[in-house]
Each structure stands twice: as structure tokens, then as C-alpha cells.
Amino acid sequence: MRSTQRPVSKCLLVLALWIVAVHASESRGEDWPQWRGPGRDGICAETGLLKQWPSGGPRLVWKANGLGTGFATVSVVGDHIFTTGQSSESSSVVAINVGTGKLIWSAKLGRSSSPGGYSGPRSEPGVVDGSVYALGQSGELISVDIATGNEKWRKEYVKDFGGTEPQWGFSEAPLLDGDKIIITPGGRDGTLAALDRKTGAVLWRSKSWTDLAHYSSPIVAEIGGVRQYIQLTAESVAGVGAADGRLLWRAPRRGQTAVIPTPICHDGSVYVTSGYGVGCNLFKIAGNEGKFSASQVYANKVMVNHHGGVIHVGDFVYGYSDGKGWTCQDFKSGEPRWQEKDKLGKGAILYADGNFYLREQDKGTVALIEADPKGYKEHGRFEQPSRSSEQAWPHLVISAGRLYLRDQDVLLCYDIKER
Numbered sequence: 371m372r373s374t375q376r377p378v379s380k381c382l383l384v385l386a387l388w389i390v391a392v393h394a395s396e397s398r399g400e401d402w403p404q405w406r407g408p409g410r411d412g413i414c415a416e417t418g419l420l421k422q423w424p425s426g427g428p429r430l431v432w433k434a435n436g437l438g439t440g441f442a443t444v445s446v447v448g449d450h451i452f453t454t455g456q457s458s459e460s461s462s463v464v465a466i467n468v469g470t471g472k473l474i475w476s477a478k479l480g481r482s483s484s485p486g487g488y489s490g491p492r493s494e495p496g497v498v499d500g501s502v503y504a505l506g507q508s509g510e511l512i513s514v515d516i517a518t519g520n521e522k523w524r525k526e527y528v529k530d531f532g533g534t535e536p537q538w539g540f541s542e543a544p545l546l547d548g549d550k551i552i553i554t555p556g557g558r559d560g561t562l563a564a565l566d567r568k569t570g571a572v573l574w575r576s577k578s579w580t581d582l583a584h585y586s587s588p589i590v591a592e593i594g595g596v597r598q599y600i601q602l603t604a605e606s607v608a609g610v611g612a613a614d615g616r617l618l619w620r621a622p623r624r625g626q627t628a629v630i631p632t633p634i635c636h637d638g639s640v641y642v643t644s645g646y647g648v649g650c651n652l653f654k655i656a657g658n659e660g661k662f663s664a665s666q667v668y669a670n671k672v673m674v675n676h677h678g679g680v681i682h683v684g685d686f687v688y689g690y691s692d693g694k695g696w697t698c699q700d701f702k703s704g705e706p707r708w709q710e711k712d713k714l715g716k717g718a719i720l721y722a723d724g725n726f727y728l729r730e731q732d733k734g735t736v737a738l739i740e741a742d743p744k745g746y747k748e749h750g751r752f753e754q755p756s757r758s759s760e761q762a763w764p765h766l767v768i769s770a771g772r773l774y775l776r777d778q779d780v781l782l783c784y785d786i787k788e789r
Contacts (some may be wrong), residue, residue, distance in 0.1 A: 390566065402446040402769040404496040405531030405543030406632060410589050412681040414722035414768040419492065420786050421725070423738055427752025427784070429558070431772065434471035434781040435466060439759075440490025440507075443776050446769035447497045450474065450516065453776060454504055456482050456490035463495055463504035465519060468770070471783060475519035478509030485539030488760075490778075492541040492585075496551075501567070503551055507539030512721075513552065513570065523570040531555035531563055531572075534582050541585040545599065547612065552590075553601050556583030562601060562610055574615035581605040584629040585677075591635040592770050594657020602642050604629045609640075609655065609662065619662040630677040634687070639667065640702065645692055652704060655775075668704035673697055678718035678731070679765060686743050688726060690716050696728070698743050710746040713737075720766040725749065727766050734762040734777065756780045 406412045421426060438455025445452045451466040460482055467476040479491065485507055493505040500516045509527030514520060517679035527533035527540055531557030545552040550564045550573060559573030561583070573575045588601040590612065597612040608620040626646035634641040638657075643650035649671035673680060673691045680689030682701060691697040695711025714737050717730040721741060728737045734754035740747040753774055754762065764776035771787030 392773065396738050400769065401448065401656065402444075402767050403498060404445060404546060405494045405587055406765070407680070407767075408543070410587075410632070411634070412679055412765075413683070414720065416768060416771065417723050418788050419723040419725070419768075420738075420788055423750025423752065427736065427750065428773065429753075429785045431783045431785050432471040432754065433783075434466055435779055436473060437776070437781055438476055438490060439463065439778050441492045441494070441763045442490075443494045443764040444583050444767050444774050444781065445495050445497050446774070447516070451774070451781070452481060452495040452497060452502055452504075453781070454491035454493065454495060454506070455779070458482060461491050461506045461510075463502060463514060463519070465502075465516075466781065471781065477514045477519035477521060478514070479504055479512060480506030480508050483508050483539070485535065486537050488538060492539060494543050496544060496546045498546045498567070503544055503546065503567075505540060505553075507534060507541070507542055509533060509540045509555070511544065511570075513567075522568075523693075525565070525570045527553070527555040532557045532559045536583060536585060536628075538582065538585065538743070541630070542583070543587040545588045545590060547590050547599075550612075552588050554583045554586075554588060554601055556581060556603070559614065561603060562588065562599060562606070562615065564612075564615060576610045576615045576617060579606075579608050579610060579620060581608075584625065586629055587631055587632045589635060593635070593638050593655050593659075594662060596657060596660065596662075598639055600635055602629055602631075602633050602644070606652075607633060607640060607642050607653065611648065618657070618663045619655055621651075621664040621666065623651055624648075630675075631675050631679055631689075634680065634682045636682055636701065640664075641680075641682070641687060643673045643675040643680055643689070645674055647671070647674060647692075649674050650699075650704070652701070667702075670704050670750075672699050672704060672706045675764065676716070678716065681719055681721050681726070683721055683741050684743070688721075688741065689719050696739075696746060707743045708745050709748035713746060713748065714751075717762070718765045720768065722768050727768070729762055729766050729775070731761045731763060733757075736766070736775065754782065756782070
């Protein structure tokens with residue numbers, strides 16, 4: 371009779387390794403490889419996070435200095451954190467160790483500049499397949515090696531793509547999609563450009579859509595069976611084909627001064643909002659046999675979001691509306707569910723594990739509230755230490771049970787995991 375001992379032992383070993391791998395994956399949590407997270411929507415899928423913060427807020431794990439000036443938030447991949455900052459000599463992209471906050475490497479991004487009076491880069495790096503992609507405020511775009519920071523290629527929005535620098539500098543977060551990187555140089559050669567991610571070579575331009583760049587960041591979606599890139603400018607919101615840059619649809623929409631928030635696409639509808647009194651719009655995008663149309667569902671001032679972003683959860687959109695406060699808005703109808711302007715000032719928003727993480731721009735106060743369409747329900751707040759004199763504009767990031775706050779030269783890491 372053949373012994374079964376070896377197969378059983380092998381099975382037990384495989385099972386044990388699988389359990390270890392699953393546990394490691396759960397403890398590691400998810401990476402945050404780009405602007406607004408894996409889905410580019412401000413949503414973190416991690417669970418097991420604190421539902422109530424202790425007095426004074428969650429535990430501070432470490433504090434890092436030496437990032438330089440700037441308003442970029444961070445990306446987190448594996449044991450590396452990436453962001454951009456500026457010294458008196460130049461702007462740089464930097465890598466920091468997740469466990470200690472210590473600098474791993476720094477690579478030159480571009481020249482020092484202060485467009486509109488605000489110093490340093492504004493754009494969060496994107497990370498994929500061993501490469502980091504970073505954009506400077508003057509339009510320098512670089513690809514560097516994730517391990518060493520060694521430069522792979524470099525382009526410039528103005529010189530190489532005919533872009534026009536906006537008043538407050540180039541601020542979008544380029545979109546990484548497969549072998550392409552999607553950027554918004556704007557101008558007569560095309561609002562969007564698709565580059566080969568490995569070389570920086572131009573693959574196509576959206577020649578039928580030539581709006582100038584503003585400050586919003588593009589997203590990718592599939593509508594009517596066609597993969598497309600959606601971007602918002604001061605003139606319109608539009609979708610172009612991912613394969614060739616062909617303009618699929620365009621909806622005129624006049625913005626004012628600075629058009630910043632990232633669009634939302636859900637169930638064939640595209641939601642956009644901007645500040646300076648403009649408000650929000652929902653467009654229904656219809657596609658059939660490659661032909662598309664955009665029809666406006668509503669336009670109102672329930673959500674007048676300046677730059678802190680909005681997030682779609684369930685049937686609702688949440689964010690800060692100028693003059694009205696923190697807002698829960700029905701996505702389909704555009705009607706408000708609740709608005710609260712007395713408990714916390716204007717700022718940025720992030721979602722994770724049933725709660726929203728809010729960061730006030732003036733004081734830097736961070737608050738935890740329920741993602742509840744019935745009302746504003748707070749479960750803790752704290753005042754950020756080491757506050758700079760600048761606005762707390764960098765968005766919050768959560769990865770592997772840790773909350774990251776960037777404030778100019780400083781990065782703070784908090785433990786928000788339930789124990």
C-alpha cells in the first residue's frame with residue numbers, strides 16, 4: 371500500500387504557507403499607488419480601522435522632515451512612500467521608508483518656482499511596475515526607477531507638448547493606465563496626450579478637443595463598451611477614446627478662476643463640480659456602436675467644491691460646499707440630504723471602512739465622521755502638530771492601517787488600525 375504521509379504533509383505545508391500569505395496581505399493592507407488611491411476615487415478598501423478616536427487622536431508612529439515645500443500628498447507602494455517637494459535649488463521627487471520615515475533617495479524633478487505665489491510641486495507621484503512618475507509645477511514630467519531614483523526619461527508640458535502653464539502651475543496627477551500615461555498639457559495639439567509609459571513617446575493627442583489645461587486630473591472609465599479617459603477643464607468636460615484619443619463626447623461647462631476637483635463616473639453618468647460659485651453638474655453619457663452623446667441631468671449649487679474633492683459612496687456624493695459646509699448630496703437627483711458648516715471648516719475628504727476622514731485647510735484639524743446620509747456624526751478629531759503657516763491642502767492618504775498627513779516639509783504617520 372502506498373503511503374499517504376508525504377502528500378498530506380505537503381498539503382499541510384501549502385495550507386500553512388497560504389495562511390501566512392493571507393495574513394501578511396491583510397496586515398500589509400492595500401497600496402495607494404496614485405492620486406485618490408487605487409480606484410482614483412478617494413476610497414480606501416481597507417477594514418479593521420478605528421471607529422472612534424481617543425482623545426488627542428490616533429497614535430503618531432513617526433514624523434519625517436526634509437520633504438521641501440509644496441502641496442503634493444503621498445503615494446505608498448510596498449515599503450516606499452513617494453512625494454514631491456522643493457528646495458531653493460530645485461524641485462524633487464523623494465522616496466521615504468514606510469517603517470521609519472527615513473529618506474531612501476531623492477531625484478531632481480525640475481526648477482524651483484512659485485506659480486501664483488505658492489511654492490513647490492502640487493502633484494502626487496504615480497507608481498507602477500517599478501517606475502515612479504512625477505510632475506513638477508512648471509510642467510516637468512519624469513519617470514524614475516522605484517528602487518534607486520535613477521531617471522529613465524524626461525519631458526516638458528510646454529516645450530514638448532505645446533502646453534500653456536496655468537496661473538497656479540501644472541497641478542494634475544497624470545493617469546497611469548496599462549502601458550500608457552495620460553497627461554493634460556492642453557492647447558491646439560490636443561487637451562490630452564497619451565504617452566508610452568516606458569519611453570515617454572507620444573502615442574496620440576486628442577486633436578478634436580483642444581481646451582487649455584486647468585487643475586483637474588483625468589480618470590478612466592468604460593461607457594457603452596468603450597474604454598475612455600474623462601477630464602474636466604474650464605471650458606468643458608469630455609471623454610476621449612483610450613485607444614486613439616478620438617473625441618467621443620463633450621459637454622460645454624464654463625468654470626471660473628480655477629477648476630480643480632477630479633470627475634466622478636458611475637453607471638454611465640459623469641459628475642463634476644468646481645468652486646468660485648459655479649457648482650455641480652451631472653451628465654448622462656449614452657453610447658451605441660461607438661457613437662456617444664452627453665445630456666445634462668442637473669446643474670445646481672448644492673456642491674460648490676473648490677479643491678478638497680468629492681467622493682461617491684452608495685447613492686450619495688460627499689464633500690465640502692463653499693458657503694454651505696460639509697454636504698451629503700443625492701447623486702441621481704442633485705438634491706441635498708444634509709449640510710453642516712459649523713462643526714468643521716473647509717477642506718479635503720477621504721473614505722475608508724464606513725467613515726470619512728476630513729482635513730480642515732486652515733487650522734489643519736482632522737476629523738472622523740460616519741459616511742451616513744442621515745447627518746454629520748463625528749467620532750473624534752485632533753489638531754495636527756508641527757503645522758506650517760501654509761494651507762493644509764494635501765489630501766489625506768491611508769495605506770496598511772496608517773494615515774498620512776503631508777504639511778510642506780513635514781510628513782506625519784498615524785496608526786489607525788483597531789487592536
